[in-house]
Amino acid sequence: MKIAVCVKQVPEGSSRIDPETKRLDRSGEGALNPFDANAVEEALQLRDTSGESEVVLVTMGPAKAQDALRKALAMGADRAVLVADEGAAGADLVATSYALAQALERERADLILFGQQAGDSDGAVLWAAVADRLRLPVVSQAAEITHGDGKVTVKRQTEFGYDVIEAELPAVVAVSDAINEPRYPSLKGIMGAKSKPQETLSLDDLGVAADRAGERGSRTEVYALGDPPARGDSTKIDDDGNAAQAILDFLAERRLV
């Protein structure tokens, strides 16, 4: 079984938005998106229980995105594919999902895993867009995955409890951070990561035309940055025996109770 894991590099330490480009400042050191570590771990566990399997990492980003790949390779993934092209900068969901789908199309994986979300405001949307382009079933918020008989059975967590969903392979599954505890890479793993096969592709290699990539290929834009609205006036009172009533009134006024 071939398992592809889509991973992302996010800036280490506190993030900031570059006020000039209005995009996330990715100039700092990069790290593997912590939520993607859950996806990598799940892939490794599935691989280790199915014999004859391969875990390949796929990421899009600047050449430095290699750092994120390195950690995932150190955990035990077999190889990595990096789509690095300046033309991809500033890509929104439409452009990103398109390019990523082309890269995944090449791999023809049986199972494609995503992590819950990126820590740097990327939202819980990428996998469904990619699945649509690949014309594959998608299941998200997976808290458990079992595999057998050409399909996966997923326990999906929603606001209402959990569902059990079966999907035929090939399929796309996005895992929640409740699914597992990612392993620490062993020192041997870290040292061996560098010699694992890593391929770098350009948009050209994927057949992605310039007008479908980066800002040109995007359908949304960022206008401005601002301060969040002030929380509003803050009231502070001393308890003279009536504080509980005051709180209740406050909550009732706001229809919170």
Added chain:
Amino acid sequence: MTKPADVPPPFRTANYIAPPSDPADERIEVGVLVVGAGPAGLACAIRLGQLLEDAPEIRERLGEVPVAVLDKGKQAGSHLLSGAVVNPRALRRLFKGRKRIDEMPFYGPVEHESVYFLTGGSAFRIPTPPTMKNDGNYVASLSRLGRWLAEQAEAGGAMILPETAAVKLLVADGRTRGVRTGDKGRGRDGEPLGNFEPGADVVARVTVLAEGTQGHLTGVALEHFALAGENPQVWALGVKEVWKVARPLDRVIHTMGWPLRAAAKYREFGGSFIYPMGNDMLTIGMVVGLDYRDVELSVHDLLQELKTHPFVRKLLEGGERIEWGAKTIPEGGFLALPRRLHAPGLLICGDGAGLVNVPALKGIHYAIESGSLAGEAAFAALQRGQTPWTPGALSAYDEALAQSFVWKDLQEVRNMRPAFGRGFWVGGALAGMMTATKGRFPPGNMRTERDADIEPIRAGRARAYPAADGKLTFDKLSSVFASGNKTRDDEPSHILVRREVPKDIAELWTHMCPAHVYEPTDSGVDVTPSNCVQCGAITAKGGRLTPPEGGSGPEYTQT
């Protein structure tokens, strides 16, 4: 009052020395193992890379990983903190013909500098003491410089392995074989968690300890191989912040005097620094010797107090704090150096060895020079026909150090710090005479006293600490946050300290620790190890810091 030395920690050197225990084919073999990706360790790795470039046969013999550098921080630079004004001498030598100073990540040469003596309300400019002149030096963030040095080391073929703590020194037959790395994934009581990953034996022909101040294995090695000198090492604690500022600072500033008390009985030795970092940032820090006496002394709070001085406040107006950190500095100088910095298969460099020039506030270029010399000595001992573990094989390192500017500088100023044990005014006068005579007066050597042997007193220091306002002054917890510390809460405690201690000691630790790790309880002290930024102060004052799980602790970027 009880002294910290009266309540020693439950620490045994023997627990951290062991022969390799992994089966031979599971041990990780490298050529030269460097512990610590700081300026000393990286200089060693860089120098080795240069030498191995022209010696392919030796390189071949060192195996798949000729040079490996371990670091317990998240990445190179995460645990590096200093002022800093760097003397480029050692960097010039290390990168001769390869990199120019203007290619290094400095914030510019020092153009102007001033020294001030502060009182509660005023700042008096005083002539810059000759030992502190910074012509030809450069302002740097050590964390940032560390990241750059790591890139150079990797370009030269070294493998940098962050998030890896070296917890035991592997010694067999009197010879250092390497280190054992720390386990990951243990719970609060040491129990293995679901993702438990045991450490590994990393063996090498030469092990270089470049762990910085209060280096864990350095301390273990100095004790085990009986390398310590006659005088005990002493430390200062530095706490600093990085600020975004509205107006550029045009000079390097040092201050003395307020808020430290000058009378000899307080033993408050230190001062502050304020360095410009480009046009829109500056760094401000407070450094105080850990031989202070007042139970309530808190360097973090003294820094907050310092910022309320009208002279300092003006510099920070309209600005915003963006980072905070703390670290100890070895202050014993020449007198406290170990009597030997090598043992079979082992070399010790940098701050771990105590190579700091206190009056000049310089240690980085000594770290780099010693690392570079260590690389050269290791290389020489790896030539065909040599074995690095025969006694004396690495003595070339000590010899080279003794011939270098490192030794010469340190020797000249050897008595200055102990002089200040006599108080600011007497100390100042003595220091002046020492400078004028280039260290010939006073003849002989003064002595240092262990920080833990200092008997505390109660002298009401805390009264003057400002309340945190969240804009100019900050409490410890929000400062720990600003260090980038996100240590896992359920890690086992890495701090060895007695829990049942007298109230005075509990209070001493509570104020001393810049990261609010300690809190007094009815019976002694409570410890919150996840706050720890690994500054090392506790080791000087009755406890013992050991490395936590690799990757824990602060994530400094601009300190």
Added chain:
Amino acid sequence: MSTLVFLEHHGDELLKGSLGVLAKATALGDGEVAGVVLGSNVRELAASAGNFGAAKVYVADHPQLEAPLPQPRVDVLARLVEDGGIDTVLFANSVLAADVAAGLAARLDAGLNWDLVDLTWEGAKLVGKRPALQDSVYVEVGWTSEPRLALFRSGSFDPSATDGSAELEDLQVALEDFSTAARMVDQAHEESEGPSIEDAPVIVAGGRGLGGPENFVLVEQLAKALGGAVGATRAVVDAGWYPYATQVGQTGKTVSPKLYIACGISGAIQHKVGMQSSGTIVAINKDANAPIFEFADLGVVGDVHEVVPKLTELVKQRKGE
């Protein structure tokens, strides 16, 4: 402007979040606002949207839409948007809605902005507002083409009841092969312990000011009365008073419930970053200088052991009414 609002349901109720977005859509004025309900046996449900501002509701009623799976919905909506000339599609965030919105964005190559908390007209441009970087900045975003897709943060708007009624229009349902390759085996198994802390609309959290683990029962009782979950600070979890799964903060969970009541919590930044984007924050602490009072909407300087039980009583009484 022709707006479509995705109306999600659970059981036989339209979700409050969807109805809130519907209210927003009608308030935006300008053009037609229609809702769409997809499921099995949902015509009545669809009609009820008329009571919340929808003049028209499209209904896709089909057994293959019974299970709350996203891809069949994308098929139906894609066709509707194209055939119906719709230029704006709005969603209230949920596990299902996020997958539908994103799938639809890919299908139509349409711009999707998510995590929005507001949407306004600025001249001829539709501008969305969303928080970023742990709610420390706000970003204004827009679309460069139509149709425009928007996914709103849950609870951004309140529904507004009207006397209106909706005209229903039935939709044809034609599904792609791959859309039926996932099937629901077992649906919405309730977890027994009440709302998980991440999903709870109300969280009552306890800190060191409670004094001891035995006092956590006060927090539990208030949480129960309000239908919420219990949270804890790092300090009390470290001390073993409450389990790590309930820890809110930098090294625990990040939550943003509509209401967060902090009992005996000082508000150190390590805790603040885990809950600062809660809708309303009420804090009770006997230390008037506790940092939490700087960002609580209502701060009570008082003894939690007195205030909390009294509040629990009052809440129970009010709910009993």
